[in-house]
Amino acid sequence: MLNNITLGQYFPVDSPVHRLDPRTKILLTVALMVAIFVCKGFAGFGAIFLFILLCVRLAKLKLRFVLRGIKPIAVIVLLTFVLNLFLQSGGRVLWHWWIITITVDGLRTAVFMAIRLLMLVMGTQLLTLTTSPIALTDGLESLFKPLSKIGFPAHELAMMMSIALRFIPTLIDETNKITQAQKARGADFESGNLIRRAKAMLPLLVPLFVSAFRRADELAMAMEARCYRGGSGRTKMKPLKYKKRDLCAVGAYLAVLGAVLVLNIFKIGVL
Amino acid sequence: MHEAISARNLSYHYEGADKNAVDSVNIEIARGEFVAILGRNGSGKSTLGKLFNGLYLASQGEVFVSGTQITDENSAYEARKHCGMVFQDPDNQMVATIVEEDVAFGCENLGVAPDEIKRRVQKALETVGMSEYALSAPHMLSGGQKQRAAIAGVLAMQPDIIVFDESTSMLDPSGRRDIFSLAQRLNERGVTIVWITHFMEEAALCQRLYVMDGGRVALQGTPREVFSDAEAVQKLGLDVPDMTALARQLKQNGIDVRSDIITIDEMEVELCRLA
Ligand SMILES: Nc1ncnc2c1ncn2[C@@H]1O[C@H](COP(=O)(O)OP(=O)(O)OP(=O)(O)O)[C@@H](O)[C@H]1O
Ligand SMILES: [Mg+2]
Numbered sequence: 001m002l003n004n005i006t007l008g009q010y011f012p013v014d015s016p017v018h019r020l021d022p023r024t025k026i027l028l029t030v031a032l033m034v035a036i037f038v039c040k041g042f043a044g045f046g047a048i049f050l051f052i053l054l055c056v057r058l059a060k061l062k063l064r065f066v067l068r069g070i071k072p073i074a075v076i077v078l079l080t081f082v083l084n085l086f087l088q089s090g091g092r093v094l095w096h097w098w099i100i101t102i103t104v105d106g107l108r109t110a111v112f113m114a115i116r117l118l119m120l121v122m123g124t125q126l127l128t129l130t131t132s133p134i135a136l137t138d139g140l141e142s143l144f145k146p147l148s149k150i151g152f153p154a155h156e157l158a159m160m161m162s163i164a165l166r167f168i169p170t171l172i173d174e175t176n177k178i179t180q181a182q183k184a185r186g187a188d189f190e191s192g193n194l195i196r197r198a199k200a201m202l203p204l205l206v207p208l209f210v211s212a213f214r215r216a217d218e219l220a221m222a223m224e225a226r227c228y229r230g231g232s233g234r235t236k237m238k239p240l241k242y243k244k245r246d247l248c249a250v251g252a253y254l255a256v257l258g259a260v261l262v263l264n265i266f267k268i269g270v271l
Numbered sequence: 272m273h274e275a276i277s278a279r280n281l282s283y284h285y286e287g288a289d290k291n292a293v294d295s296v297n298i299e300i301a302r303g304e305f306v307a308i309l310g311r312n313g314s315g316k317s318t319l320g321k322l323f324n325g326l327y328l329a330s331q332g333e334v335f336v337s338g339t340q341i342t343d344e345n346s347a348y349e350a351r352k353h354c355g356m357v358f359q360d361p362d363n364q365m366v367a368t369i370v371e372e373d374v375a376f377g378c379e380n381l382g383v384a385p386d387e388i389k390r391r392v393q394k395a396l397e398t399v400g401m402s403e404y405a406l407s408a409p410h411m412l413s414g415g416q417k418q419r420a421a422i423a424g425v426l427a428m429q430p431d432i433i434v435f436d437e438s439t440s441m442l443d444p445s446g447r448r449d450i451f452s453l454a455q456r457l458n459e460r461g462v463t464i465v466w467i468t469h470f471m472e473e474a475a476l477c478q479r480l481y482v483m484d485g486g487r488v489a490l491q492g493t494p495r496e497v498f499s500d501a502e503a504v505q506k507l508g509l510d511v512p513d514m515t516a517l518a519r520q521l522k523q524n525g526i527d528v529r530s531d532i533i534t535i536d537e538m539e540v541e542l543c544r545l546a
Pocket of ligand 2: 316317318436437
């Protein structure tokens with residue numbers, strides 16, 4: 001279960017979208033969220049969805065990859081849908097039973113909210129599918145760097161994230177080894193109730209923690225030995241640079257935002 | 272010209288410990304030398320190594336690295352530029368998720384310009400024979416490969432001295448030989464090597480040895496000088512190299528071989544002479 005885990009959900013292929021500067025992708029994802037919230041009607045969603053489809057296509061992804069992200073939040077989507085359906089009133093009554101009333105407005109809002117959530121998920125999926133965790137880290141560090149002047153630990157957070165990414169596979173390997181070692185001594189992780197199983201995990205967690213702390217200690221020493229002393233004065237082997245394609249991506253986004261605004265203003269397909 | 276490393280009356284005391292981990296040590300290592308540091312567990316080898324590149328600051332005495340004395344954080348930082356260190360566990364010294372990025376880490380810390388970093392990283396990976404793994408993830412590499420990547424990371428910083436702290440002890444025999452011969456090649460290129468080890472076969476191939484015991488230098492000299500006194504060496508918790516032991520036994524059994532043999536090559540020559 002643990003050994004073929006892929007970190008995040010980065011889908012490693014070479015595509016124009018993958019090659020975009022991570023900062024562009026992060027900012028555009030945020031901007032896309034803004035557009036999704038600004039959008040007041042189904043036609044606007046149509047425009048945004050077309051944009052997402054275009055990105056999926058350019059990124060050589062399959063639509064179902066993007067849709068896969070919906071699963072974990074399906075419950076939330078459903079809940080929003082149901083709440084909106086029952087609590088929103090106004091318009092023609094479609095269905096009435098006891099204290100439950102479903103109106104046209106309720107149905108419309110419910111569908112609208114559900115679509116909005118799905119769009120948000122698809123947008124962020126697009127980012128994480130086409131940007132490696134490490135590029136994401138680099139991008140975030142670079143974006144938050146101006147804030148380090150007022151004490152925001154941009155470099156430190158990025159360093160922590162990248163070290164975590166570096167060590168997750170190592171720790172997973174180690175977990176497997178310890179599990180096997182404990183199993184060989186007769187430990188039983190699978191049977192019994194939850195408490196019993198949690199108890200069985202304890203002899204697994206203790207050595208894992210001890211080793212993780214030892215690793216952290218040694219790594220800190222090794223980093224210091226390689227002249228690490230925080231973010232100031234550091235350079236990068238591959239500094240992030242905006243290219244022409246980043247401009248194109250921004251252009252495409254602005255077109256969509258424009259469309260959404262125009263549709264809003266002229267109340268085309270608006271509730 | 273100054274020595275690569277010189278320590279005078281160097282002591283280090285861990286907080287709360289009842290005695291010095293390194294105790295009045297005097298060591299002179301010339302530029303371009305290949306020196307081994309031996310000693311039983313807890314004899315202070317690692318502590319000494321960390322004093323050489325300013326990871327620890329001396330409690331007493333003086334230590335000079337490439338001519339600068341390490342006295343405070345700033346001089347320690349200078350020392351680290353000259354004196355790289357490769358540790359025991361290859362897993363715990365790689366920071367980045369891609370080999371190439373990890374090799375670049377030290378250079379990035381030094382503020383080297385991007386193009387120069389790329390050049391150095393490429394060259395360092397070539398030197399250690401890891402060019403084809405430039406884009407691999409560290410956890411996909413074997414122990415020996417990780418260790419070579421770690422060495423590349425140190426090389427890219429272009430140090431004069433590299434301290435290896437039991438860098439082969441977690442590797443299989445072939446990986447161990449690889450790393451040792453890599454260190455020898457670096458030494459031929461002029462890098463001073465301090466080789467901390469438990470393997471006498473490796474020590475036998477170094478130019479000079481220091482044997483530590485209880486934080487002090489108990490024995491020093493060329494491998495031949497040090498291993499000639501087997502009792503003294505064994506008293507310090509070490510073995511003599513296999514070939515030295517073999518020569519001794521052959522001699523006890525009446526075969527007249529030289530008693531100062533330390534490497535397989537010498538044994539081969541000696542046996543051929545007898546045959
Ligand atoms: N962080 C520490 N805090 C306190 N004492 C320490 C610490 N690290 C090492 N020591 C002690 O200092 C002494 C020297 O330790 P050191 O690690 O230098 O030995 P070593 O020769 O490298 O041993 P090994 O062969 O096991 O690596 C030992 O007695 C050890 O217990
Ligand atoms: Mg040690």
